[in-house]
Amino acid sequence: MKKLNTSPISGTQEFLPSTQAIFDNLKSTIQKTYHAHGFLDIDTPVLERSEILFAKAGGDTEKQIYKVKKTGEDPTKPADEALRFDHTVPLARYIVEHENDLNFPFKVSQIGKNFRGERAQKGRFREFYQCDVDIIGRSSLPIFYDADIIDTLLDTYQNFNLTTPVIVRISNRKILKGFLEGLNLQDKSKDISSIIDHSEKVPREKTEQNLTEIGLDEHEKEKILKFIDLNGGKDEIRSGLLALGVSNPILDEGIEELGTVLNILESIGHENTKADLRIIRGLDYYTGTVFEFALPDYPEVGSVGGGGRYDNLTEYFSDQKFPGVGGSVGLSRLFFIINEKNLLGSTLKSPLDYAVIPLSDAEIPYALEVAKDLRTRGASVTILSNDKKLSTALGHASKIAKNAIVLGEEEVKNKSYKIKRFKD
Amino acid sequence: MKKLNTSPISGTQEFLPSTQAIFDNLKSTIQKTYHAHGFLDIDTPVLERSEILFAKAGGDTEKQIYKVKKTGEDPTKPADEALRFDHTVPLARYIVEHENDLNFPFKVSQIGKNFRGERAQKGRFREFYQCDVDIIGRSSLPIFYDADIIDTLLDTYQNFNLTTPVIVRISNRKILKGFLEGLNLQDKSKDISSIIDHSEKVPREKTEQNLTEIGLDEHEKEKILKFIDLNGGKDEIRSGLLALGVSNPILDEGIEELGTVLNILESIGHENTKADLRIIRGLDYYTGTVFEFALPDYPEVGSVGGGGRYDNLTEYFSDQKFPGVGGSVGLSRLFFIINEKNLLGSTLKSPLDYAVIPLSDAEIPYALEVAKDLRTRGASVTILSNDKKLSTALGHASKIAKNAIVLGEEEVKNKSYKIKRFKD
Numbered sequence: 131m132k133k134l135n136t137s138p139i140s141g142t143q144e145f146l147p148s149t150q151a152i153f154d155n156l157k158s159t160i161q162k163t164y165h166a167h168g169f170l171d172i173d174t175p176v177l178e179r180s181e182i183l184f185a186k187a188g189g190d191t192e193k194q195i196y197k198v199k200k201t202g203e204d205p206t207k208p209a210d211e212a213l214r215f216d217h218t219v220p221l222a223r224y225i226v227e228h229e230n231d232l233n234f235p236f237k238v239s240q241i242g243k244n245f246r247g248e249r250a251q252k253g254r255f256r257e258f259y260q261c262d263v264d265i266i267g268r269s270s271l272p273i274f275y276d277a278d279i280i281d282t283l284l285d286t287y288q289n290f291n292l293t294t295p296v297i298v299r300i301s302n303r304k305i306l307k308g309f310l311e312g313l314n315l316q317d318k319s320k321d322i323s324s325i326i327d328h329s330e331k332v333p334r335e336k337t338e339q340n341l342t343e344i345g346l347d348e349h350e351k352e353k354i355l356k357f358i359d360l361n362g363g364k365d366e367i368r369s370g371l372l373a374l375g376v377s378n379p380i381l382d383e384g385i386e387e388l389g390t391v392l393n394i395l396e397s398i399g400h401e402n403t404k405a406d407l408r409i410i411r412g413l414d415y416y417t418g419t420v421f422e423f424a425l426p427d428y429p430e431v432g433s434v435g436g437g438g439r440y441d442n443l444t445e446y447f448s449d450q451k452f453p454g455v456g457g458s459v460g461l462s463r464l465f466f467i468i469n470e471k472n473l474l475g476s477t478l479k480s481p482l483d484y485a486v487i488p489l490s491d492a493e494i495p496y497a498l499e500v501a502k503d504l505r506t507r508g509a510s511v512t513i514l515s516n517d518k519k520l521s522t523a524l525g526h527a528s529k530i531a532k533n534a535i536v537l538g539e540e541e542v543k544n545k546s547y548k549i550k551r552f553k554d
Numbered sequence: 555m556k557k558l559n560t561s562p563i564s565g566t567q568e569f570l571p572s573t574q575a576i577f578d579n580l581k582s583t584i585q586k587t588y589h590a591h592g593f594l595d596i597d598t599p600v601l602e603r604s605e606i607l608f609a610k611a612g613g614d615t616e617k618q619i620y621k622v623k624k625t626g627e628d629p630t631k632p633a634d635e636a637l638r639f640d641h642t643v644p645l646a647r648y649i650v651e652h653e654n655d656l657n658f659p660f661k662v663s664q665i666g667k668n669f670r671g672e673r674a675q676k677g678r679f680r681e682f683y684q685c686d687v688d689i690i691g692r693s694s695l696p697i698f699y700d701a702d703i704i705d706t707l708l709d710t711y712q713n714f715n716l717t718t719p720v721i722v723r724i725s726n727r728k729i730l731k732g733f734l735e736g737l738n739l740q741d742k743s744k745d746i747s748s749i750i751d752h753s754e755k756v757p758r759e760k761t762e763q764n765l766t767e768i769g770l771d772e773h774e775k776e777k778i779l780k781f782i783d784l785n786g787g788k789d790e791i792r793s794g795l796l797a798l799g800v801s802n803p804i805l806d807e808g809i810e811e812l813g814t815v816l817n818i819l820e821s822i823g824h825e826n827t828k829a830d831l832r833i834i835r836g837l838d839y840y841t842g843t844v845f846e847f848a849l850p851d852y853p854e855v856g857s858v859g860g861g862g863r864y865d866n867l868t869e870y871f872s873d874q875k876f877p878g879v880g881g882s883v884g885l886s887r888l889f890f891i892i893n894e895k896n897l898l899g900s901t902l903k904s905p906l907d908y909a910v911i912p913l914s915d916a917e918i919p920y921a922l923e924v925a926k927d928l929r930t931r932g933a934s935v936t937i938l939s940n941d942k943k944l945s946t947a948l949g950h951a952s953k954i955a956k957n958a959i960v961l962g963e964e965e966v967k968n969k970s971y972k973i974k975r976f977k978d
Contacts, residue, residue: 134647136650144596144599146596168909168936168955170574173577175566179563194624198620199621199633201619206630227561256601257599274937278937485592498822510589514659515702
């Protein structure tokens, strides 16, 4: 027999059942928290028309799209179908398609696999779970919902019960936009955004050098560097920006919105939130609130989730305007980090409650009766049909279940059983 | 703007949130029932090596496999990766890959999407959910587990609470195999199996004609037709086969196994089970027990699930032998039928428990407090930030939630609220 490679392909994940149970538990926590916050789930197809995916994609994303063909289709013709690379493009298509049957603001959650042909790297996957929440308005959407999204995600991370804190850093794209307009630097907005975005990952001198390279003078550089340092509470940021002497209506709007979002989160009692103007979240997409989740004890890990406000979700598919705000937990990546850093307090428990072991076939009917009874009381129960020695069956049981129940003639006669509890 | 087609591609399904909630509820019932019966979940990648999928595939399945390429990859070269078309091939690969870390018998469940490039037809999908349970032994697997799989699936259908009964018809491939050997017709086994498999869907004369066409004489035809009619209880089947005067050790083994499976299911109290020798379930794969679920009130629907025993799951990937038994609920197809025939007794309920409506931004903090409190008690709660008229907000609330809570100055002052219950 030709020996085939049976490992999963690189960039995909598969787990042993005990690890899978932990993964599923996190996924279920996400689902429950999203639902508790009033989000309704949808499940769009993984297969999408290529023209839909390519309408918005560009640059790296476009290169990463997986195209799909049936066996026998002409391989030289362009592929009509492709695999979705995120939940946002399918959501935009869904909103346009089902607009008249939805209630706006539409609070929607999407939990599922996405696909990107990235070069495989540690902690980066080509097939991965993303867990998105979005709130979509028709024509307009109050700023309250920006806080609603962040509140939902904060509760989600909290419900994971990690052994390390999770913080969210929040900014508003209007602040930088207005600030650059006030400095008459709006033409360099793309470059400057990118430099600020990277400023945390490089030494200070490198950031200064980057700013020089795009042609800023000493005065402009100083303003940008001071802007980057403004990462205290909302009042410090407001007074800091005033002290920089820049005045602009878009800047004021951004500060106002950021303040509102922070106030709401504070009023709910969230403590792990702070304003940080270095948060950019990519270049083109977001137009207002932006936020990013991180583990402050593990700065090397970077972002473990984030999102923001966008002016128009459906700009490539419709003339109507659907502003929205959304965020996501990158579950596959987060789970990789959780395992690598050992961030779950609870140790691995056996996934099943009971293993019932009939000593011979004669005890199978009673084993079924016991199992059925335990299941009606909510337990998970497996029956180990004992074709081997009892010690083998007990060894097996101890690996998959918290308790064993051994049934022989005596137990059947007395309609009784004893529960043997395995040590955790 | 170029108007793009925003419908989901043909052969895929997407639902409005209220329908999605019902679908998710069925999926969750399947998950819970499988887990209650001691199955551990795994989640293999959707992307598989082409050589793994093609090792076993053949005929129609091979033509239906979706191949996958990144943008920029040479389109004329064979694709290294493809989308899985079922859960069985990935499971075989998984078992070989992780053999040393698994406990056998390995009771495993797989719930996820599979992909087949079928011609789109009513109730047939190209991207669809399948929900499989399998029990895999190393070298051997007691017959008890065949009943364990059927018991699990019967409980699953029962937990759906459909308004129509679900029955399972059971046979054993050894019976037909031994019967044909006894008649010295083993060379025509493939043709005869196929004719019996189709005998329910065509008139009696057509079955007779088919048997004539493959060269059976009158005596042989009569035996096969009598065999087809043997669909009573196990005792009738046993005596019926004896009356046909055919004696063969494999036939005896098959009858014995079928009797054991039926006895076990009867001892648990399952009533909707019956032996039926017309159940074949395809040609090559199964080697012992075979079974099929159906809705007797809707015979035109055909099978809504099924499975069987196979001698060696991993024959294409390993020299070791892993016999198993498995079955599945084809959730996407079943859900299509459930909707078409209206088989769920309960009517559609609003998916959320509460919509909280603050009359102005001043009441938002109290709205958040109320929502948080209700969520800690297990409720799903959304807050509708009221930028429109109260009547609009109440209209929205009535569509998504069972109850509304309107909060104004008075409620904030008294730290109170009234619950408005919408009619179901």
